[in-house]
Amino acid sequence: MELIPILSLIILVATISTFILSIGAYILYKMREKKGKAVEQPKPEAIPAELVTPQVAPEAGRTTNIGLRSTYGQSLYSTRGDSTSPMFATDAGQTRPEMRPTVLGLSMDEESRMPVSGAAPGRTTINAEKYETRGRFSRYTSAGYSNVEETKKKKEDEEPLRWR
């Protein structure tokens, strides 16, 4: 059969070409990659950010099915840890980044657009309270978020995060 020699030639050429193409692409990639040492950027523990969120009217948020905080159906199913002990013990003394973002107030753009008459402070206070009453540190439990100030504050919480 002459088909096999023809096929073998095609496959051989294709395989060698694939090798050459891959090595060539790799060399090209290394040439285009930025040279020099990468500067390791500092990793602050907290960073400022801006939150853009729709203003939800209290009536609309609670009566219509906006989809906020609705946990219907959740209570029908238990989560791990509710009634049984966890399969593997969590690492004692270790902390997790579990802060809720802290709201400082309106962003610079909003503040500059606000009239001087003072509508902003009230609204800022309301929004700040909405988040700040939850506390800067919140612990996530099966019952929802609970303020760490209400629970026993551990010394290890203030130490840098560690892995075993």
Add this chain to the structure above:
Amino acid sequence: MKNEKLKIILDNREIEAPHRDFKKEKIRSAIISGILSLILILIIAITLPMTVLPLSGLFVYASIVALVLFLFLLLARYFTLIWLSYFYMTKYTVSEKPFYTPFVSIIVPVYNEGKVLRNSIESLLKLDYPNYEIIIVNDGSTDNTAEVGEALVGLHKGRNSWVKVSLINKPNGGKSKALNAGIQYSEAEFVLCMDGDSTLSAQTLKMGMRHFTDPEVGAVAGNVKVENRGKPLLDLQALEYIEGLNMARSAQGFLKMVNIIPGPIGIFRKRALHDAGYYSSDTFAEDADLTLKILAKGWKIEYEPEAQAWTEAPASLFQLLKQRYRWTRGILQAIRKHKRFLYNPIINFNNTLVLWSMAFEALLWPAMNIFANLFFITVALLYGMTSLIVFWWFGIAILDFMAAIFCVAAEKEEARLIPYSLIYRIFFVLMIDITKGMATVEEFLGLAMSWGKLERIGVSKK
């Protein structure tokens, strides 16, 4: 409805990985490999005079033995994956899970995705799910992503309910930090993390959330598909996602031990994320790292084939190899980070199994594929045995063809992708494996690498 902008402070902490002394590791690797090489040389020096074969014959004999082992492993791997995947599909088809609709936050991290963000959000608003919100996290984009995102903020009419869309603008810190920011802001018990350039199918949340009725399930991996098809390279990637990635994932799903929750679609229980310490930024495969952390804490991870994310695959060869290079190094970094499970199965046997299979797929498998191809090229060029390569290709093509038919049928995909399986391994997989080999060498040499960015052209059709 007006939007309001608020200044917030985000927690940027993450769990620190164990300190590594790189210099000590390199010295230790050099000493161990040096000792092993000396032992091997001694064995060869002592036993070589006892053999009846000349050196070249010994080389050919050893190569043939290695090749037979590779073929055996190839068959075992294929049949294991296909059978486990088949069992999973069968179980999936006959079992009935009740629908479960708790409140879910969908986190969409974006960096310079101004061209595709709107399409992503529009697909999210079409989800067939009654109880969710969308949180866009702009990771310091330099294009018009912030403007596009801000225009999308508000209360939108979804398929079954109103959906709140919020935006967080933060300084650039990487995908893992962006996801952590969104998870922090979310008050839901469940979060769906996706890529900013992906679109989700309407059934994604509804089908994915069913698995969380099991309290042991910590996360659900979705099904990633290539959206921009039509060219050979893209169709090959589409086939790879179906046959190479999703088949493996459904096989792992049968054991509830999916080893990588894909970045474009992953649904998490917040408690599992909390146990795992959320995303970390010390590897280039934060999805693999997080999955291993969740498994290490004893949570189960399911796979849901109907939770589909459509993503834009790299259109050029260069972009593709760059992506695979990053994936390989990221996965190796994740394996290294969890290497204590490799050596000590007593800590968590399931995790040991998962890590060994990942190490096999990332290290041994590409090396064996490259070796097999080099062997056939060598015997063809040096010994004139050109027909061997045809039989090799024929055997592999039959195997891939069979797997492609099964996977395309199981996922109800396009049948036109099946013929690509004939060149899949000999061309596409070989190329990827060579890139993986280079990436592996660089990772073990400890060479630095950067993230890079995939060029977006915005091809969303859904």
